Each structure stands twice: as structure tokens, then as C-alpha cells.
Amino acid sequence: MMCGIIGYVGPRDVSSVLLGGLWRLEYRGYDSSGLALISNGELGIRKVPGKLSELAELIKRSPVTGQIGIGHTRWATHGCPQENNTHPLVDCNEEIALVVNGIIENYLSLKDELEAKGHIFRSLTDSEVIVHLIEEGINKGLSEAVKGMVKKLTGNYAFAVISTKEPDKIIAARHDAPLICSFSKDEAALASDVSGVITIFDEVLDIPNDSIVTLTKGSCSIRDFEATERKILPRKVAVKVKDIDKGDFSHFMLKEIFEQPEVASNIIKERIQDDSVRLGSEINLTDDELKKISRIVIQACGTSWHAGLVGKYLVERFARIHTEVDISSEFRYRDAVLDGDTMVMAISQSGETADTIAGLREAKAKFLKVLSLVNVAHSSIYRESDGTLAIMAGPEIGVASTKAYTAEILNLYLFSLYLGRLRGFVSNEELSKHLSEIKKIPEQVEIILNLDNWIKDIAKNFYNARDFLFLGRGFNYATALEGALKLKEISYIHATGYAAGEMKHGPIALIDEKMPIVCINPKSIVYEKMFSNIQEVVARKGIPISIVTDGDEKTMAVSKYAVQIPDCIEHISPILSVIPLQLLAYHIATLKGLDVDRPRNLAKSVTVE
Ligand code: F6R
Numbered sequence: 223m224m225c226g227i228i229g230y231v232g233p234r235d236v237s238s239v240l241l242g243g244l245w246r247l248e249y250r251g252y253d254s255s256g257l258a259l260i261s262n263g264e265l266g267i268r269k270v271p272g273k274l275s276e277l278a279e280l281i282k283r284s285p286v287t288g289q290i291g292i293g294h295t296r297w298a299t300h301g302c303p304q305e306n307n308t309h310p311l312v313d314c315n316e317e318i319a320l321v322v323n324g325i326i327e328n329y330l331s332l333k334d335e336l337e338a339k340g341h342i343f344r345s346l347t348d349s350e351v352i353v354h355l356i357e358e359g360i361n362k363g364l365s366e367a368v369k370g371m372v373k374k375l376t377g378n379y380a381f382a383v384i385s386t387k388e389p390d391k392i393i394a395a396r397h398d399a400p401l402i403c404s405f406s407k408d409e410a411a412l413a414s415d416v417s418g419v420i421t422i423f424d425e426v427l428d429i430p431n432d433s434i435v436t437l438t439k440g441s442c443s444i445r446d447f448e449a450t451e452r453k454i455l456p457r458k459v460a461v462k463v464k465d466i467d468k469g470d471f472s473h474f475m476l477k478e479i480f481e482q483p484e485v486a487s488n489i490i491k492e493r494i495q496d497d498s499v500r501l502g503s504e505i506n507l508t509d510d511e512l513k514k515i516s517r518i519v520i521q522a523c524g525t526s527w528h529a530g531l532v533g534k535y536l537v538e539r540f541a542r543i544h545t546e547v548d549i550s551s552e553f554r555y556r557d558a559v560l561d562g563d564t565m566v567m568a569i570s571q572s573g574e575t576a577d578t579i580a581g582l583r584e585a586k587a588k589f590l591k592v593l594s595l596v597n598v599a600h601s602s603i604y605r606e607s608d609g610t611l612a613i614m615a616g617p618e619i620g621v622a623s624t625k626a627y628t629a630e631i632l633n634l635y636l637f638s639l640y641l642g643r644l645r646g647f648v649s650n651e652e653l654s655k656h657l658s659e660i661k662k663i664p665e666q667v668e669i670i671l672n673l674d675n676w677i678k679d680i681a682k683n684f685y686n687a688r689d690f691l692f693l694g695r696g697f698n699y700a701t702a703l704e705g706a707l708k709l710k711e712i713s714y715i716h717a718t719g720y721a722a723g724e725m726k727h728g729p730i731a732l733i734d735e736k737m738p739i740v741c742i743n744p745k746s747i748v749y750e751k752m753f754s755n756i757q758e759v760v761a762r763k764g765i766p767i768s769i770v771t772d773g774d775e776k777t778m779a780v781s782k783y784a785v786q787i788p789d790c791i792e793h794i795s796p797i798l799s800v801i802p803l804q805l806l807a808y809h810i811a812t813l814k815g816l817d818v819d820r821p822r823n824l825a826k827s828v829t830v831e
Contacts, residue, residue, distance in 0.1 A: 224297045224829040225309070225323040226250040227401075228418045229382040229392040231290040231439050232409025237281055239411070240293035241274075243418040246466060248274050249474075249619050249819075249826040250323075250414060251297025257281075258310035258319035259288030260389040265319050269308040273820070289439075290389060292382045294321035297825040300329075301346030311350045313357035314342050317386045318364075320356070322349035323414055324379030324399040325830045332374065352381055360385065365436055368393045372434065372447055378576065378829070382412055392437040394429075399829055400574050400602060401429040403442045404456075410437040415598075415827075416459050417466055417617070425456040428600050457600065465617050475620035475712070475818045479804050480671055483664040485625050486797075489614050489632050490661055497654045499640040506609030507593065509644055515565045518545040521553040521581040522569035523828065525623040525707060529595075529630035530569050531700035532796045536635050539793070540642030550577035551831070553584065560588050568594040571618055571626035572827045573601020580831075582606055595633055597626050611637060620819050621826045622712050624804045627704060628667075628797045635660065635793060659791050663798075666788040670801045673785060677802055680767060680783045681809035684738050690715055691732060691764075692803070693722035694742035695752050697796045701742050701769075705803030712811040712818045722755040735763040740806070741781070742799050745771040746792035756780055767806075769799045 226247025230239045240257045248255075255277045256269025266286035270276045274295060294309035301307035310319040326332070329348035332355065337343065341354040355374060359367035364385045378398035384391075394401060394412050403412045404423035411419045412435065416426050429435055429444060430452060436443045444452040471477035493500050518537055520530035527549055534545040548558070550568075554577060560566070566585035570578045573596045582603060585592050594607035597615050604610050615629035639656055642648035648656075684690075690709055694702035699721045706719035720729050722741070733739065739759050743752040753776065759766050760780050768781035771789050778784045785802040787795075811818045 224251055224825045224827055226295040226414045226418065227292070227321045227323050227380060227382055228414070229292040229394065229412045229437065230409070231390070231392055231437055233289070234409065236288050236291040237286050239422065240291050241278055241281065242421060243413055244274055244293050244295045246417040246420065247414055248295050249621060251295050251825040252820050253296055253298050253303035254308040255293070255295040256308050256310055257286070257291055257293035258384065259286050259291035260384055260386055261286065261288035263386050263389065265312065265316060265386060267310055267312070267319065269305060269310065271303040271305055271308055290384060290392065292319060292321045292384055292392060299325060299830060300348040307345045307347050309349070311345060311347065311353050313353045315357070318353055318356055318360065318383060320349070320353040320381060320383045322352060322379055322381040323829065324381070325377045326351055326375055326379060327377040328375070349381070353383070356383060360387070364388050364391065364393050365434070368395055368434055369447070369449060372397070380414065390438055394435040394437065395433065396429055397432055398579070401435070402426040403429055403435055403437060405437065405440060405442040408440050410439060410442055412437060416461055420459060420461060420463055420466070424459050426459055427454045427456050428605070430454065460599070461617055466619055473620065473819045475622050475624060475808055478618055478620050478625045479801070479808065481616065482625050482628050482801065483667045483671070485615050485629050486632060486667060487664045489629060490664070492614060493633070493636050494657050494660065497657060499636045499643070501611060501637065501640055504610045504612065505593065507591065511591070512641060513644055514563055515543055516563040518543055518565050518567055519548060519553070519558065519560065520545065520567045520569060521548045521550045521578065523550050523575050523577055525627045525704060526569040526571060526630060528700045528704040528707070529627055529634065531703070532631045532697060533634035533638070535697055536638040536793060537641065540638040540648050541645055542647050543641065548581070550575065550581040554580040560585065560590055562589070564590055566590050566592045568592060568596070568603055568607065569630055570594065570603050571597040571613065571615070571623055573598040573603040574827050574829050576829050576831050579603055579606065595630055619826070621821055621824050622708055622807070622818065628800065631797050632660070632663065656793070659794060662790070663794060666790060666798055667801060669788050670798060673802065674805055677785060677805040678809045680785070681806055681813055685713070685810045685813040687715055687738050689732065689737060690717040691729065691737060691739040692717060692719040692742070693725060693739060693755060695722045695748040696746055697792050698742040698744065698746070698799055701796050701800050701803065702740070704800055705740055705742070705807070708804055708807035709810065711824060712807055712821045713814055713816060714822070715810065722752055725755055725758065730758065730762065733759060733762040733764040737764045739764045739766050740803065741766050741768045743768055743770055743777050744787060744792070744795040744799055745774070745789065746795060753777060769802055
């Protein structure tokens with residue numbers, strides 16, 4: 223599973239602390255949730271399949287108290303969202319409670335062994351084996367029991383467990399899934415990420431991989447799987463509660479779409495100085511090392527992969543370095559030809575995407591340098607890469623990625639210019655021309671956001687559509703893919719993105735008078751080509767909704783609807799032209815009455831394969 227886990231021991235109202243943390247971790251998974259507290263030597267468990275609000279209701283009706291507890295918000299993999307599969311899971315004697323984020327790949331063989339020993343399984347989850355394995359060793363104490371079983375597990379996981387026999391401690395362990403802990407004089411907590419503990423603690427410990435943690439009131443001891451102590455220094459939490467609050471917006475997604483001018487300004491302030499690009503010290507590569515790169519392989523998933531596609535066009539255009547873009551889940555298994563001067567770039571908002579981490583490790587196993595573009599500092603990808611470039615989008619909570627996408631492209635643009643200048647393919651004049659164009663982005667994005675009502679009016683005509691096609695070329699081929707992904711993931715309308723030149727090789731057969739076709743055609747070297755593609759759409763009675771440069775009467779004349787974006791150089795156009803598509807998807811989904819921040823079947827952080 224890709225879930226959120228939390229644990230707390232201390233003097234506060236434990237069920238409120240756990241519930242509060244789960245609200246902030248909910249973006250990780252939200253198809254069921256639960257918590258377990260120890261009270262008077264017994265486990266008090268409350269759990270519900272469904273949204274977290276239903277768990278909150280249940281706790282209001284039937285409160286549960288105690289000084290120690292664990293909680294969970296789930297994204298199901300093994301076993302559908304129903305009560306018996308909802309965490310916390312318990313052992314046969316109902317004395318041990320467990321919450322898990324991850325997947326136990328060898329659970330079937332472990333389950334067979336445990337059932338042969340008489341253990342009774344209540345759920346269809348893979349995780350339940352953990353609680354029964356702990357039960358097997360519980361006579362030696364909870365911590366020893368965990369130590370004795372972790373090596374039997376294959377897969378990736380972070381879990382937390384409590385036992386009525388030792389009601390003063392939470393034991394947690396992690397292998398390839400995120401876990402942080404915090405403690406102060408008389409309390410301690412753990413969570414899948416900092417948002418779980420942010421209202422209580424301003425410092426956290428990043429638990430290293432393959433660790434077992436013992437949390438008690440006021441202490442946190444970390445050991446490796448061989449029981450050797452690990453000393454970890456706490457770090458200050460940079461994220462503030464207000465950063466992960468919706469404020470006056472109805473959804474996180476809308477708030478994050480509207481934050482894009484500010485995000486672009488922050489990146490510009492940080493990365494552009496005195497007419498040159500500053501990559502920051504975390505890149506950890508010297509200019510000589512960057513000069514030597516003969517090939518770049520970008521690997522990422524979903525929206526970050528789309529940003530990578532734009533990155534390829536930018537790097538090849540400015541730095542003349544051969545660049546490939548792989549989907550991480552393909553890259554990790556395809557045994558790519560990777561020679562010594564190839565640099566691998568991982569792109570990830572969360573920094574925790576399982577396939578992207580695996581791709582990064584594949585590259586490192588072949589002794590290649592990995593430079594990552596990552597939004598969440600101290601995440602697994604941040605920590606395991608040789609160097610990093612911060613995306614600087616700020617916390618992104620909405621499941622549909624918006625501001626991280628445009629921030630990824632802007633960073634890739636600046637990175638390409640830097641490489642191009644270094645390698646002599648970009649002159650000082652050219653660099654300064656691009657930088658002054660880039661400085662206009664925040665204002666240009668504002669102008670597009672002011673068209674929100676118009677985009678909503680367009681959405682009103684299409685929220686009942688069954689299918690959508692998105693077409694783009696050149697720098698906006700990726701925009702077509704991203705526009706289609708945004709729409710399908712939050713509105714559940716089938717949408718396909720295509721390179722417009724490919725249309726006549728198949729997808730044109732789909733077009734009829736009912737088909738809305740988003741045609742992305744800002745000013746560019748492929749403008750006329752794209753214009754011809756729109757004519758082909760019109761000739762088949764499709765309904766073109768075009769994204770055009772301000773004042774482009776020609777494309778507007780053949781379109782049913784058009785959204786005008788400010789005049790910009792084509793390298794900037796993928797940043798601007800995606801914004802109307804984010805808003806279109808948002809409005810179509812909300813007009814359909816859907817929960818855009820919690821789309822069905824999805825979770826923000828994909829920590830499983
Ligand atoms: C779509 C979306 C996903 C992510 C993908 C990679 O809106 O958010 O497609 O882009 O799961 O996530 P990161 O960038 O966190 O590695």
C-alpha cells in the first residue's frame with residue numbers, strides 16, 4: 223500500500239493528535255482509515271472503510287482514550303477497502319496493533335507458514351503477516367520480536383506497532399519506505415512525513431533506511447537491523463502549517479494552480495542573478511563534470527515524466543546533449559545502455575516515488591552520476607542522489623500535480639541554459655535574452671489565471687463529454703499529454719494526449735461531431751503545422767478548443783472556443799499553455815460534483831511499484 227502512518231506517545235489527547243496528523247497525511251491514501259490506542263491494558267480500535275471524515279464521526283460518537291496510539295490512512299493494494307482490511311491490524315490475541323505503509327512481496331509464503339502454526343488471518347492484506355510474525359516472537363519483548371522478523375520480509379515498508387504488554391512504547395521499522403520521528407521532554411511521535419507531526423514538533427529525525435526505532439515519552443532510539451545504535455541529528459522543519467492549509471480556496475488543487483505566479487517568482491529570484499543562472503551548491507557537480515556529460519537519461523513518472531519530455535527538448539536545443547526520457551518503471555528493468563559519461567536525472571515532486579527511486583538505484587549500481595530535480599528536501603530521492611536541484615514549488619497537497627509541473631519545467635529551462643552557456647552553445651546575449659523573457663513568467667501566469675471564469679464557462683459545455691482528445695506539437699506535445707492526464711485523473715473522462723502529427727496515423731478515426739479536441743497552438747516554429755492539424759479536426763466535425771497566443775485571429779476563427787495566453791517565446795509556452803488545461807480539468811471535475819483533491823483510486827505519493 224501507499225498509505226500514511228502515524229504514532230504518538232505523550233500527555234496530549236492522543237486520538238485528536240492522531241486524527242489531526244491523519245488529516246494532513248490523507249493525501250497519501252484515503253480509502254479507509256483507523257487508529258488504535260492502549261487504554262487500561264487493552265487496545266481501543268476505531269476504523270472505517272471510506273473517507274477520514276467518517277473515522278472522525280465514529281470517534282465523536284464513540285471516543286477512545288489512552289496515552290499511546292498509532293493511526294493509518296490507506297490506499298488499498300491487497301484487499302479492497304472494507305473493515306477487515308483496514309488498519310490497524312491485530313494479532314490473534316488482540317494484544318498487538320500494527321499500521322503499515324508498503325508492500326510485503328513474500329506475504330503468501332509467510333502466511334502459509336503462519337497459518338500452519340495456527341495463526342488466524344482476518345484480512346486479505348499483505349501486511350497482516352507482520353503482526354503475526356511479531357506475535358511469534360513477542361515473548362522476547364516487542365523490540366526483539368520486531369528485530370527477529372524484519373529480515374524475513376521482502377518488499378518495501380514502514381510500520382509502527384504497539385502492544386498491550388508494553389504500553390509505554392511504539393516500535394517502528396522502515397525498509398525503502400519513508401519514516402520520520404520527533405521527540406521532546408515528555409512526548410514523541412512518528413509519521414510517514416513531516417506533515418504528520420508539524421503541529422507539535424518543529425524538528426524531525428529522518429530515519430535512515432533499514433532501521434528499527436523505539437519511541438517512548440521523551441526519547442527516540444534508532445538502531446540498524448543488527449541492533450547497532452544510529453546517531454541521527456534532528457533537522458528543523460521548513461514547512462509551516464499555513465503552507466499545508468487550503469486557506470480561502472475550495473480545494474488544494476485550485477490553491478496550487480493560483481500559487482504558480484509566486485512559485486515562478488521564487489525560482490527566478492533564487493536561480494537568476496546578475497544575468498546568469500545559479501544552480502545552487504546542492505547540485506554537487508563541478509562545471510568540468512557537467513561539461514563532460516555526453517548523454518542525459520531523464521527518468522520519472524506521470525506528470526514529472528511529462529516535464530522530462532519538455533526537458534529533453536530544452537536540453538537538446540540549448541546544450542546540444544543527446545537526451546532520452548524514460549518512464550521510471552520501464553527504465554528500471556530495461557537494462558539500458560549506460561556508459562560512463564551518461565548522467566541520469568530523476569524528476570520527482572514527492573521524492574518518494576518507488577519506481578523513480580529504483581531507477582536512481584539502477585543508475586548508481588552502474589556507477590553513473592544521478593542528479594535529481596526534487597521538490598521535497600530530505601526525501602529518499604533527495605538523499606540518495608549525488609546532487610539535487612530543488613524544484614522550489616513549496617508543498618503540493620492536491621493529488622493532481624499542477625504547480626510542481628510548471629516549476630519542474632522552469633528549472634529544466636534554467637538548467638539547459640546553464641549547460642548551454644557552459645558548453646558554448648548559448649552566447650551571453652542569448653542567455654540574457656532568455657532570462658529577461660523568463661522574468662515575465664509570473665505576470666504572464668497571472669494574466670492567464672484572470673481567465674478563470676471564461677475557462678469555467680467553456681467547461682460548462684463539456685462536463686458531460688465521454689472522451690477528450692488533446693493535441694500539441696514540439697514544446698507543447700508534452701502539454702497535450704499533461705492536459706489529458708489532468709482531465710482523466712480528476713474528472714474520470716477518458717482523455718488521450720497525442721503529438722498532433724501522429725493524429726492521422728490512427729486517432730483521427732475517433733473524431734466525430736461529439737468529440738472535444740483541445741488544440742494547443744501558441745506561436746512557435748510548428749504553428750502552421752498545428753494549424754493544419756486543427757483544420758483536419760474541423761473537417762471531421764470535431765470541436766476544437768484552442769490554446770492560442772493573444773490576438774491569434776487565424777486559429778480562433780477555426781476554433782469553437784479559444785483561450786488566449788500572453789505572447790511568449792516558444793520555450794516558455796509549455797509553462798503558460800498548461801495553465802488553462804489545469805483549470806479546465808478542475809472546473810469539469812467540480813461541475814461533475816467530484817472531489818478533485820481526493821480522486822478515486824489515486825494517492826499523492828506512489829511509494830509502491
Ligand atoms: C499526476 C501526478 C502523478 C505524479 C507521479 C510522479 O497529477 O501527480 O502522475 O506526477 O506519480 O510523482 P512524483 O513527481 O512525486 O515522483
